[in-house]
Amino acid sequence: MTEPLLHLTEAPLWEAARRTGTYEMSTRGRTLREEGFIHLSLPRQLPGVARMLYGEAAGAGGRDLVVLVVDPARLTDPVRFEALKPGGEEFPHLYGPLPVEAVVEVRPLENWRHQRREEDATS
Template sequence: MPLSQPPPPRGTLLHIAERRHWESARDAGVSYAMSTLGRTLDEEGFVHCSSDLAQAEGVLERFYAGVDRAGLLLLVIDVSRLDAPVRHEPADGSLFPHVYGPIPLSAVIDVRPVPGSR
């Protein structure tokens, strides 16, 4: 899948979010606390993120293949605005950033369509 978006700014992480969960947190003015597809931060222990667009595209292909891309968003997170630690941990032969706490709304500096969306 070709990259069709500009790269995220330095010092940021990417998180694939279900649109309904992001919009619910945003509209309620509360920190975002979903970890991954259908799983909360409390269930997983951290929020799954990607370091760059290529890594996010791989996650989309492996774990979100059957999900309508219109229902997904790509959150661009400013690491300096997080209250929780970020650990880069191995998974599937790569290091993935995991945020060990909720994502404050102020840390989300951009919301984009996921790669491959129309």
């Protein structure tokens, strides 16, 4: 597997997607249909995304927030790396629904942070 792609979401939204077979939220409060793609991030981008989208809630442990770990090889729709503004940091965007089968791991945001800190300390 190449570098995993991540998507931060609320646990109830992920549970609903598991029942239907596809996840179709783009970002907090916006659907794939409204946005045109699903926002993803690379592991190094996740902390900034969490702060930007959830602010205090993310900093307080993000109790209801989960990180979806996506295997890019299992996606059927294209992923494009795009910047919000010319010359800005590029983020991965999935141009279609996220199949539940492409999600290889789901972790609470607070567990993701804990493990990333341990990995960073040993690097």
